[in-house]
Amino acid sequence: MTRVGGSIERVFGHAELEVVDYGGRVGVRFKVTHGARFIELCMRGRRACDVPYIASRICGACSIAHCLAAVRALENALDVRVDEDVEALRDAVNAVQVAQNHVVHLAFLAMPDYGGVKGLKPSETVRRALRINSACLKALNILAGRIVNPTTLAIGGLSRRVSRDALLKAADTLLSAAGDAETLLASVAEAPLPRVREPPSYGVCLKPVGEYLTRGYEVVASSGALGRLEFGVRLYRNYIREFEVPYSNSKHVLVNGSPAFTGPRARLSAYGGRILERLGRAAELVEGADLSNPFTNIVAEAAEALYVLRYVPEVLKEVDLPPPKAADVAAEGGRAAGVAGVEAPRGILIHAYVLKGGRVEHADIVTPTEVNARHIEACGELLATDALGGGDGLEELERLEEALVRSYDPCLPCAVHVIRLRGV
Amino acid sequence: MVRVIIDGKPVEVSEGDPLIEAVRRAGGCVPTLCLFGNMYREASCRLCLVELRNGRLVPACAYPASDGLEVRTETPKVFRVRRAVLEFVLATHRMKCWECPRKGGHCLLLDLSRRYWVDGIPVCSSCPLHGEDCLVVKGVPCLGPLTLAGCGRPCPADGSPCLGCRGPTLRRDVIEGAAEFYVRNGVSIDDVIDAATLFWSGLGEGLGFIEGVLKEAARRWRA
Numbered sequence: 109m110t111r112v113g114g115s116i117e118r119v120f121g122h123a124e125l126e127v128v129d130y131g132g133r134v135g136v137r138f139k140v141t142h143g144a145r146f147i148e149l150c151m152r153g154r155r156a157c158d159v160p161y162i163a164s165r166i167c168g169a170c171s172i173a174h175c176l177a178a179v180r181a182l183e184n185a186l187d188v189r190v191d192e193d194v195e196a197l198r199d200a201v202n203a204v205q206v207a208q209n210h211v212v213h214l215a216f217l218a219m220p221d222y223g224g225v226k227g228l229k230p231s232e233t234v235r236r237a238l239r240i241n242s243a244c245l246k247a248l249n250i251l252a253g254r255i256v257n258p259t260t261l262a263i264g265g266l267s268r269r270v271s272r273d274a275l276l277k278a279a280d281t282l283l284s285a286a287g288d289a290e291t292l293l294a295s296v297a298e299a300p301l302p303r304v305r306e307p308p309s310y311g312v313c314l315k316p317v318g319e320y321l322t323r324g325y326e327v328v329a330s331s332g333a334l335g336r337l338e339f340g341v342r343l344y345r346n347y348i349r350e351f352e353v354p355y356s357n358s359k360h361v362l363v364n365g366s367p368a369f370t371g372p373r374a375r376l377s378a379y380g381g382r383i384l385e386r387l388g389r390a391a392e393l394v395e396g397a398d399l400s401n402p403f404t405n406i407v408a409e410a411a412e413a414l415y416v417l418r419y420v421p422e423v424l425k426e427v428d429l430p431p432p433k434a435a436d437v438a439a440e441g442g443r444a445a446g447v448a449g450v451e452a453p454r455g456i457l458i459h460a461y462v463l464k465g466g467r468v469e470h471a472d473i474v475t476p477t478e479v480n481a482r483h484i485e486a487c488g489e490l491l492a493t494d495a496l497g498g499g500d501g502l503e504e505l506e507r508l509e510e511a512l513v514r515s516y517d518p519c520l521p522c523a524v525h526v527i528r529l530r531g532v
Numbered sequence: 533m534v535r536v537i538i539d540g541k542p543v544e545v546s547e548g549d550p551l552i553e554a555v556r557r558a559g560g561c562v563p564t565l566c567l568f569g570n571m572y573r574e575a576s577c578r579l580c581l582v583e584l585r586n587g588r589l590v591p592a593c594a595y596p597a598s599d600g601l602e603v604r605t606e607t608p609k610v611f612r613v614r615r616a617v618l619e620f621v622l623a624t625h626r627m628k629c630w631e632c633p634r635k636g637g638h639c640l641l642l643d644l645s646r647r648y649w650v651d652g653i654p655v656c657s658s659c660p661l662h663g664e665d666c667l668v669v670k671g672v673p674c675l676g677p678l679t680l681a682g683c684g685r686p687c688p689a690d691g692s693p694c695l696g697c698r699g700p701t702l703r704r705d706v707i708e709g710a711a712e713f714y715v716r717n718g719v720s721i722d723d724v725i726d727a728a729t730l731f732w733s734g735l736g737e738g739l740g741f742i743e744g745v746l747k748e749a750a751r752r753w754r755a
Binding site for chain 2: 154155158161162253254259260262266267268432
């Protein structure tokens with residue numbers, strides 16, 4: 109029995125990967141060692157208006173996605189209506205953070221697997237990504253106030269108005285980085301990505317209300333082998349099942365009993381056709397990518413980043429924002445339940461709350477990295493089986509396995525938001 | 533004319549001119565609170581103390597320049613003394629920043645507190661929301677009146693209530709004033725304490741103390 113693996117580098121948070129060859133059969137364990145955080149328990153008993161502040165702090169990278177998911181789920185529970193243009197702006201803010209997360213992941217975490225890092229001088233890829241990152245952060249400052257733990261996303265809409273000039277400034281800032289994003293996509297598409305088969309599994313994402321990466325109220329889970337599922341987000345528990353594993357602080361998820369993946373590759377596989385026009389010359393690079401290979405998740409990331417930088421400015425130029433209006437969220441009322449899904453950078457994110465008397469009685473959060481956990485293991489097993497059969501050395505296998513994990517851009521702090529305690 | 537040396541830089545002033553004139557000519561600055569042109573030059577606040585070569589501290593607004601005098605305007609001793617002076621001033625200062633016309637960026641005491649590491653002044657002192665725009669006036673349990681200033685108040689500036697990031701002030705008079713402010717504007721003290729428990733704890737941050745003072749003051753104010 110041979111065993112490889114260890115601490116995984118270049119991922120957000122702490123995890124270990126263990127590949128064990130039982131002499132014929134291979135087992136892979138994705139052991140998330142990041143400490144459990146009990147977020148869902150911290151939210152119990154708190155007033156509804158406090159919950160988004162806790163949710164933002166689940167993760168520094170996708171703070172906006174968590175805050176937005178919490179806000180929308182609570183609006184759903186409290187039956188609060190939000191202006192269409194405000195929702196369009198909130199979607200735009202989320203999309204910009206998605207793009208920003210993607211370029212940082214590509215340049216600093218994923219691409220070093222394929223380009224080789226020589227010396228201390230930053231490569232062109234890194235410089236490019238930093239420019240795009242700056243542009244996104246500048247735009248987010250204008251649109252969302254503070255970027256980490258945003259100050260303007262509130263139940264009912266936005267807490268402050270963004271002026272016409274500010275919207276145009278944000279739009280121009282994003283557009284200025286589009287050229288860099290196109291070059292980045294070209295270099296990612298050319299990267300010598302390994303191949304791995306995937307088991308029969310569902311690609312899970314929200315059905316966008318708009319073109320792409322917008323809000324959605326239905327979940328789509330599609331698979332070549334298993335068919336297609338479509339269900340309202342409110343019914344997520346009937347299809348998306350979380351369960352604990354003894355070796356990991358992150359829960360695992362099965363969708364209708366099968367492994368599932370979520371994120372850019374899932375979104376692009378389902379709705380990529382809608383964005384090709386905006387990718388311009390780069391569209392053929394995306395069309396040429398074989399999205400059935402899990403490693404191409406990073407190509408999908410680059411494509412999404414380019415799309416956002418071209419599409420969001422159009423949205424910003426057209427929105428007409430009403431004056432800010434915070435909903436009157438009193439700590440009273442009977443029992444109410446609300447669910448919302450948001451496309452976070454790494455995939456579908458679901459927040460669900462049961463309120464009683466205006467306070468949280470029960471909270472449930474499903475993060476994209478949880479959804480991907482079992483898929484990582486299953487693909488890792490296939491990768492190992494193929495490699496060991498083909499006679500690759502164990503060192504090479506270790507390198508490939510880690511590159512596989514990185515291509516999902518796992519966010520471990522999000523993944524460990526709770527463990528079920530007995531009796532709780 | 534005499535020659536004095538301010539922080540190593542030689543400047544010329546008329547003999548007998550206060551040192552603060554020499555500091556200005558050298559391009560430096562010394563904080564003052566009680567100096568008011570020619571109308572008030574009594575050296576009462578002691579904030580402008582500067583250090584002479586022999587280690588003696590003298591008030592720059594009044595001490596006369598003489599030839600060859602060497603002066604240092606920022607030394608560790610000066611820093612400690614100025615901080616102590618500021619703490620004394622603030623100890624008797626009625627910190628009701630939420631009603632003060634100097635809030636939102638015009639408060640000298642806040643600027644000095646930042647510079648000399650003195651705590652105690654609440655977020656309201658730098659908050660731009662005045663009158664009707666103030667979140668507490670709108671009935672929101674914003675923690676601004678209770679939280680230490682210094683974060684740059686991004687939350688109230690964006691219309692979101694202060695969450696207490698820098699911790700609570702432990703000055704009884706400020707907390708009591710805050711209780712009055714909340715009650716007067718119809719904000720429930722229970723809601724304020726609810727908001728306070730989000731990021732403040734009973735261990736080391738005095739949440740129990742604040743809770744006690746708030747409730748007691750609110751009761752008195754309501755009665």
